[in-house]
Amino acid sequence: MEQVSETFTIDLRRLTVLRELQRRGSLARTAEALHLTPSAVSQQLAALAREVGVPLTERDGRGVRLTGQARLLLTHADLIAAQLERARADLAAYGDGGRGQVTVGCFSSAILGLLPSTLAALRDRLPHLRIDVVESEPPDLFTALDAGQVDVAIAVDFAAAPPHTDKRYVRTDLLTDVLDLAAPADHPLAGQGRVALRELAGEAWIVGEARSCCGAVARSVCAAAGFTPDIRHAVNDWAAVAALVEAGQGVALIPRLVRSSYAGRRITLLTTDGEPPSRNVFAAVRAGSERDPVLAAVREQLRSMAAELVNC
Incomplete structure (x- = not known):
């Protein structure tokens, strides 16, 4: 690889590919995120490496990882991107906004x-x-x-x-969005002032997919309470979650942001001991x-x- 040139230029689109590789960790996931082929991602990274004159990736088993020079370049890429955004903002502010x-x-x-x-x-x-x-x-x-x-x-x-x-x-x-513990209206704990979340460890649970923010938060809340929920239904739609709770299919943590999705449902909202779960x-x-x-x-x-x- 030749020495870094003092007059090198960089294609900002290729910097975006490098930033995404840092985030995703693999060529395949980077390609999927950017709607490119892995071959196209490799070509963009190779072209960027030629532009700056330093290696940006190295083999890591069957995949690749960023070199120290690549991580250094990315610190400058963040500054470049921020400065371009400031220029765009200044131009926008020139008008009435x-x-x-x-x-x-x-x-x-x-x-x-x-x-x-x-x-x-x-x-x-x-x-x-x-x-x-x-x-x-x-x-x-x-x-x-x-x-x-x-x-x-x-x-x-x-x-x-x-x-x-x-x-x-x-x-x-x-905001801090509080998660209420939702149970069927005839649940044995209905009407109690406060309950420990762990008391529902043996219940069937309705939780979003693990990759979703609500699914991830619900799993972490249960883990903090000392148990792994028995997830019977993986559902991301809040109206559907409320309907399943009403039908006696399990309990769920439902955010207050979506009150409209369970208003009028025959469900019980239970208050948990201590600081309420939130996000x-x-x-x-x-x-x-x-x-x-x-x-x-x-x-x-x-x-x-x-x-x-x-x-x-």
Whole structure:
């Protein structure tokens, strides 16, 4: 490999491929996330390595891993991406900031419980702004955010989400969404003041898929209580979860964000001992884009509506 040139140029699209490889850990998963073939991913990485003049990947068994130079390059890539976002935000701020198009990527509970009021308020406040909504969760949600396919990401803190220290994003904490323990109306524990979550360790459980934010959070809550739930039904739709609980098919942890999906159902909501199980809901934008007046308005409205939900 030749020495690093002082005048080298970098194709930013290839940097995106390298960033995604860091996130996904394999060529196959990177290709799937970017809708490319593994061969195309390899070609993009090889071309980037030629551009910068240093090796970026090395063999690791049957796969590849990033070299030290690649990890160093990625620290600069994050700064470059943030600066480009600042430039875009400054250009947007040159106008009145009330026009344009924003795509919001969001998990299902927040689409149901937070976005309708937010979008209605923004329609009155910025009638010329178009807002599109895409249902998505980490890690795919942040792949879309990195690629510019999503402008605002609304997610829950769990293993697949980026950490608070990730400098690629500017975060806004929105609310703490409490999870209520839902049981059939005739459950033996119905009517009790407080119950220990572990008392339901022997019950059949209705839990979302392990990769979903709600499924992951429910599993971790049960693990913290000292048991592994007996999952009889893997269901992600909250109306379906409430219907199964009502039918006596098991118990579930249901977020308060989706109250409308179980309003009127004959189910019992039980209060758990100690601090109630909950999940942190946040919004994120690409670092640098927070100065965009339109994105600032969207984030401000999300904060306002989240505060109203907490206080109601």
